Amino acid sequence: MTIAPDKPAIYRGTRIPSPIPTVLQVDPSLRVDDDILQVNFGPNHPSTHGVLRLIVDLDGESVVGLEAVIGYLHTGFEKNMEHKTWWKAITYPGRIDYLSFQNNELVFVLAIEKLLGLETPPKASWMRMLLCELNRIHSHLVWLATAALELGAISMFWYCFRERERILDLFELCCGTRMHTRYFQAGGLAEDIPRGFFPECRAFVGRMPGAVDEYETIIDRNAIWLERTKGLGLLSAADAIALGQSGPVLRASGVDWDLRKAEPYLAYDEVEFRVPVYYNGDVYDRYRVHMDEMRESTRIVDQALDRLEQMQGDPWIVDDRRVVLPPRHELHTSMESLIHHFKIVTEGYRVPEGEVYTVVESSRGELGCYVVSSGGPKPWRVKFRAPSLVALEATATCMSDALVADLIAIVGSLDTVMGEVDR
């Protein structure tokens, strides 16, 4: 494990509950002497990030037992995708994690491209990277806004949503919709980058570092915020790895692991950025990782803009008529193009038989996609490795010595999106 040698362990041994790693069971001796009160949090409590239900056992104010119940938002994405052509199934992943939609789209599109053996043009890779980083900022802003809101810092919500709105405007400018953009096609992008995108995006990049400073001014020396985040929800590096944690939660526990560095995809090996790592494994460090990542993502967007501005006029999608829709203008003059268009839209394209597992670093961590193709026009099996689902598994471990008021901060710091947990 990549932990700096001079850092002491967050705690000794393991705190993963036994025998069920995700359920904190009440110590039977407590039941004899004390009044244990069982309380239901959710599924409709506003601070449970959607529809999470926590069954909490309380001894006075301290949490002595906890079980998470999920599934209230199960919509059967994976089943539905088996019944759609590859081309149409790209619409679904973005809905799974509705805050980090570009990353979800990307992981599925990368899986199709891996099976097809498609090489995307550089412009498409750079644009995908740019959008994924904007998306990461977007997702972190929503996290910061809601996590702070839950602890009573209402003003954070307005500040964060101000910048979030600008990012959504950029998505709308480029992709036509604000969320669930479906801008990534197998082979590249759905459309060329519009001319007005670059100055608007530059303006945003110029503004964002100042905005992060502003958030820190509001919250970083706020006594209530510090009191309610420092030293809470501890998770050691060894426990985090055993529980499959990834993304900001893992990096806040002192593990220097980021798929953008470890297994570079798109053009991540050509840009400069730093992976923030913190060593205390508490709620505050998770907050620090999110803040630093917003700054680093802004840097990546800036570098991607420089590169993309030199690529104007380049192709944005691979020229392979078996997979890619023909350009719109050809449909009026070319019979073959019309046939290709009709075939791809109605029947879809066929993807060679095989199974692949692609991973990307989404806003929440390691997002995986396992795809099986039988050689037909529809996926045989699609499975998403949802980082949110895995993050929720750590709730019981993080909850030792927690008070009921800390519960909200701890669950919030794991940054889960229930759409992705339940799929």
Next chain:
Amino acid sequence: MTYEGVPGLVETKEGYGETTLIVDPARLREACFYLRDEEGFNFLSDVTAADYLGWPQTKEAVAGYKGSAAGRNINSPGSWGLARLPEPRPSRFCMNYHLLAVPAGTRVRVQAWVEDGDPVQSVVNVWPTADWHEREAFDMMGIPFEGHPNLRRILMDDDWEGHPLRKDYPIGGEPVRFSGDE
């Protein structure tokens, strides 16, 4: 990298730059312990169950998908022809474990093939994160895990009938919960 020392190893496959180890389901846990302790795969990324009922080789019809080598069946709307028949699969269900070694960065996929109703050894005591992944595989595909401490449904209701991701479970196939007879 070779994995010849993995207990119960049946076959090693390479495809799309990924390594797949097919292991004997009876020695799955042993193989997982070996991979964790000897090969450094300390991170379980994902557990997926896949159902191969109606895989084109068998020429059985599956809702919404009918494949045949000869091409489209004109008597069966919605069918597509395949360029060739895919490789046959040894049994109906496949358990996939995607492992990762941190910080070495190597990945490997462990597969165990089982028939309907065959118990699969739980790996919760190898990687605690398998808890919910296995519950999901049980809920969605009906794989009974042996030695799981808390094997209950996770995404569907506790009293749900059937396993929705199986190929013989129709899309939109919810039972009518309150009919006139009740």
